[in-house]
Amino acid sequence: MTSTSDRRLLLVHAHPDDESINNGATMARYAAEGAHVTLVTCTLGEGGEVIPAGLAHLTADRDDTLGAHRIGELTEAMAALGVTDVRFLGGPGRYRDSGMMGVPDNDAPGCFWRADVDEAAGRLVAVVREVRPQVLVTYDERGGYGHPDHIQAHRVATRAVELAADPAYRPGLGPAWRIAKVYWNRVPRSVITRGLAETAEKAPFPGVAEPADVPGVVDDGVVTTALDGSAYADRKAAAMAAHATQITVAPGGGFFALSNHLGQPLLTTEYYQLVSGRAGPRLPEDDLFAGLDLTAAPGGAATSEERAR
Ligand SMILES: CC(=O)N[C@H]1[C@@H](O[C@@H]2[C@H](O)[C@H](O)[C@@H](O)[C@H](O)[C@H]2O)O[C@H](CO)[C@@H](O)[C@@H]1O
Numbered sequence: 104m105t106s107t108s109d110r111r112l113l114l115v116h117a118h119p120d121d122e123s124i125n126n127g128a129t130m131a132r133y134a135a136e137g138a139h140v141t142l143v144t145c146t147l148g149e150g151g152e153v154i155p156a157g158l159a160h161l162t163a164d165r166d167d168t169l170g171a172h173r174i175g176e177l178t179e180a181m182a183a184l185g186v187t188d189v190r191f192l193g194g195p196g197r198y199r200d201s202g203m204m205g206v207p208d209n210d211a212p213g214c215f216w217r218a219d220v221d222e223a224a225g226r227l228v229a230v231v232r233e234v235r236p237q238v239l240v241t242y243d244e245r246g247g248y249g250h251p252d253h254i255q256a257h258r259v260a261t262r263a264v265e266l267a268a269d270p271a272y273r274p275g276l277g278p279a280w281r282i283a284k285v286y287w288n289r290v291p292r293s294v295i296t297r298g299l300a301e302t303a304e305k306a307p308f309p310g311v312a313e314p315a316d317v318p319g320v321v322d323d324g325v326v327t328t329a330l331d332g333s334a335y336a337d338r339k340a341a342a343m344a345a346h347a348t349q350i351t352v353a354p355g356g357g358f359f360a361l362s363n364h365l366g367q368p369l370l371t372t373e374y375y376q377l378v379s380g381r382a383g384p385r386l387p388e389d390d391l392f393a394g395l396d397l398t399a400a401p402g403g404a405a406t407s408e409e410r411a412r
């Protein structure tokens with residue numbers, strides 16, 4: 104029997120807001136079930152736009168205090184989800200928001216896009232070996248939608264999974280730990296197509312996003328895992344609304360828009376692709392920990408088949 108308190112989930116994201124958009128219901132569900140949920144966010148989102156006019160002064164080209172403000176937004180969002188283990192990679196401000204692909208900030212010293220992947224991954228290995236998660240969630244190789252910080256978060260997380268499991272890598276960071284299952288954030292094409300059509304019909308925004316604007320859209324058959332988080336819909340909507348400089352949540356919670364004011368569906372079933380580790384006995388999985396025997400031997404959890412060897 105899986106003890107929920109033995110379950111440990113690590114999520115690696117680029118900016119404050121990505122965690123609530125992609126995984127808010129998942130995080131709320133596992134936190135409510137007693138699992139240990141750890142969020143590592145790689146930047147403070149210093150380069151973001153700002154929706155509320157009264158906060159426009161925070162932007163990088165004015166007061167340049169948006170990063171500090173977004174720490175507060177993330178704190179409020181995690182309180183809404185019941186998540187208490189919240190960290191910034193290398194500490195707050197270690198890696199700066201790199202801006203959208205192609206802007207001059209991509210070349211700024213200290214930006215995440217210019218970080219040395221192995222150096223950044225080493226900082227994440229310390230978290231992995233401390234927390235010893237059985238499951239890690241991050242983005243695909245495109246970072247979901249091509250943002251430099253999202254691509255870099257994928258690269259750093261992927262490298263950290265490899266290094267954390269290598270006993271020869273920096274033993275001073277703790278015993279090696281193999282993460283049993285790695286997932287990428289996904290949205291099935293049929294779901295977003297239906298959701299955007301509904302957005303166009305019902306949402307109170309001046310425009311509607313394109314599927315290409317939505318991170319992680321893939322053909323339905325690529326998706327291995329669907330977590331029904333409908334019981335946590337209100338918590339996800341509250342968490343997203345807490346990121347008020349970045350997100351507007353429509354009254355009633357069914358839709359949202361980023362600072363581009365293009366409406367999208369606020370999904371309460373959250374989808375994943377298992378890219379490393381063995382899937383649970385039934386597809387699509389309805390649990391990220393499906394198939395795992397959590398009586399972890401030193402070094403990492405195992406599936407029931409591995410345990411039986
Ligand atoms: C969801 C996400 O990754 N947001 C990033 C992104 O913000 C977008 C960016 O400002 C774009 O110019 C807008 O049109 C869009 O509406 C925003 O969501 O990039 C920001 C800068 O790197 C980042 O701070 C924000 O978290």
Ligand SMILES: [Zn+2]
Nearest residue numbers: 117118121253
């Ligand atoms: Zn982001």
